[in-house]
Amino acid sequence: MTIQHLINGKAVGSAATFETTNPATQATLAEVAAGGEAEINAAVQAAKDAFPAWAGRPATERAAIMRKLGELITKHVPELSRTETDDTGQTISQTGKQLVPRAADNFSYFAEMCTRVDGHTYPTPTHLNYTLFHPVGVCALISPWNVPFMTATWKTAPCLAFGNTAVLKMSELSPLTAARLGELALEAGVPPGVLNIVHGFGKEAGEPLCSHPDVRAISFTGSTATGNRIVQSAGLKKFSMELGGKSPFVIFEDADLDRALDAAVFMIFSNNGERCTAGSRILVQQSIYADFAQKFAERAKKIVVGDPQDDKTIVGPMISKAHLAKVKSYIELGPKEGATMLCGGLDRPSYAPELSARVAKGNYVWPTVFADVDNRMKIAQDEIFGPVACLIPFKDEAHAIELANDIQYGLSSYVWTENLGKAHRVAASIEAGMCFVNSQNVRDLRQPFGGTKASGTGREGGTWSYEVFLEPKNVAVSL
Numbered sequence: 001m002t003i004q005h006l007i008n009g010k011a012v013g014s015a016a017t018f019e020t021t022n023p024a025t026q027a028t029l030a031e032v033a034a035g036g037e038a039e040i041n042a043a044v045q046a047a048k049d050a051f052p053a054w055a056g057r058p059a060t061e062r063a064a065i066m067r068k069l070g071e072l073i074t075k076h077v078p079e080l081s082r083t084e085t086d087d088t089g090q091t092i093s094q095t096g097k098q099l100v101p102r103a104a105d106n107f108s109y110f111a112e113m114c115t116r117v118d119g120h121t122y123p124t125p126t127h128l129n130y131t132l133f134h135p136v137g138v139c140a141l142i143s144p145w146n147v148p149f150m151t152a153t154w155k156t157a158p159c160l161a162f163g164n165t166a167v168l169k170m171s172e173l174s175p176l177t178a179a180r181l182g183e184l185a186l187e188a189g190v191p192p193g194v195l196n197i198v199h200g201f202g203k204e205a206g207e208p209l210c211s212h213p214d215v216r217a218i219s220f221t222g223s224t225a226t227g228n229r230i231v232q233s234a235g236l237k238k239f240s241m242e243l244g245g246k247s248p249f250v251i252f253e254d255a256d257l258d259r260a261l262d263a264a265v266f267m268i269f270s271n272n273g274e275r276c277t278a279g280s281r282i283l284v285q286q287s288i289y290a291d292f293a294q295k296f297a298e299r300a301k302k303i304v305v306g307d308p309q310d311d312k313t314i315v316g317p318m319i320s321k322a323h324l325a326k327v328k329s330y331i332e333l334g335p336k337e338g339a340t341m342l343c344g345g346l347d348r349p350s351y352a353p354e355l356s357a358r359v360a361k362g363n364y365v366w367p368t369v370f371a372d373v374d375n376r377m378k379i380a381q382d383e384i385f386g387p388v389a390c391l392i393p394f395k396d397e398a399h400a401i402e403l404a405n406d407i408q409y410g411l412s413s414y415v416w417t418e419n420l421g422k423a424h425r426v427a428a429s430i431e432a433g434m435c436f437v438n439s440q441n442v443r444d445l446r447q448p449f450g451g452t453k454a455s456g457t458g459r460e461g462g463t464w465s466y467e468v469f470l471e472p473k474n475v476a477v478s479l
């Protein structure tokens with residue numbers, strides 16, 4: 001299979017290509033066109049040319065096309081899920097039941113939203129002030145590899161629905177489903193040039209896209225290091241930066257422990273642990289710490305690691321050999337820093353069944369749990385982005401808040417307690433863009449999604465998406 005760019009409604013190749021591989025089987029899935037400055041320039045020009053007509057269409061017409069695109073995604077859920085699972089190693093239960101259906105929701109939701117954009121009025125005795133919201137223009141949408149289809153649609157849907165045009169650059173590690181998104185968009189009636197997709201690497205394709213003078217806004221999801229680089233080099237633009245995380249999952253002694261245990265296991269091991277909002281620092285009150293650690297490790301040992309196309313698999317392969325090596329380097333580091341490894345490790349543990357022949361060469365690592373972790377250890381401070389949990393004890397409420405905030409990141413957070421006052425106090429005190437109380441991460445598309453500190457700037461979701469994809473203008477009329 002060959003994957004090409006989508007520029008001005010046409011499939012366009014590049015002289016250079018790269019391979020995308022299946023991280024479970026190592027099979028080559030496709031040869032992908034490797035875009036550079038020339039392809040980026042052509043795509044931005046196409047988006048610029050398409051902008052006035054698209055922005056000028058009534059919102060109801062754009063909404064109808066977005067709704068149709070959502071329906072087409074729904075129709076193709078099985079095919080898209082299988083492709084996403086092949087390309088990323090994310091399990092079929094996640095892609096088929098959560099991630100791809102959610103991608104369809106992104107379009108139906110923003111189809112509705114774009115017809116409801118209104119302004120504010122601020123009448124005074126001398127002036128009538130009101131606000132207009134205009135689309136921004138050409139937007140650069142950049143996605144990482146972990147949940148690429150969901151992320152691509154999460155950006156494309158509001159961007160296009162609000163009247164902007166886009167150049168989407170997927171991660172070089174997982175380009176396949178976005179290529180299908182381009183085809184489905186044309187089928188839904190998205191005009192040529194409104195959505196352009198350029199494949200390629202960060203330096204060759206991502207950098208010229210972000211620094212292009214005709215790009216007015218950048219919605220980037222990826223690592224903190226890359227986000228920092230983009231903000232420094234892109235020049236004056238609107239930014240939405242959805243970056244890394246190392247989110248605290250705080251469990252007090254008065255929590256409903258069975259539910260907390262379920263959610264803690266889910267929030268670190270689902271999506272192969274390759275999840276920006278993973279509850280990767282599990283802070284547990286001292287009085288229940290030993291009991292919780294033992295139960296948590298027992299649960300981790302039972303997690304099914306294997307073929308991501310198998311419905312029963314919970315943890316599939318890491319996206320690449322390089323990422324596998326990174327995750328393993330932290331598993332190696334943990335004991336050296338003084339943490340106690342309760343389960344998992346560098347190789348398949350004796351309690352875990354063997355992998356099937358089909359995936360025997362996959363990039364696997366088994367769920368690993370470290371106890372006796374000090375929050376200042378590197379395994380607690382760095383985003384490992386794999387199925388590696390750190391269990392950290394705390395004394396009391398003040399100590400829990402101190403540890404939760406003692407980190408460069410501030411994406412998500414989780415608090416488990418049956419004490420209502422404590423739940424609200426801690427939720428208010430944690431430095432994070434999101435806090436879930438007695439809950440795993442449950443996304444409501446109306447709420448602001450995003451992080452603080454090194455986890456990013458800007459929020460997307462509901463009217464929060466106005467921040468990046470719409471330009472407010474104040475009109476003041478003298479009375």
Ligand code: NAD
Nearest residue numbers: 143144145170171202206207222223226242243244245276
């Ligand atoms: P990455 O930063 O390496 O790459 C992300 C994207 O940026 C890729 O498409 C890449 O090609 C591109 N890129 C790389 N260098 C670039 C440059 N100089 N200019 C422009 N684009 C460039 O991240 P990754 O390894 O693909 O993804 C994992 C990271 O993404 C983790 O840190 C994770 O937490 C984060 N993430 C965050 C969220 C969120 O919503 N906050 C969601 C998912 C993933």
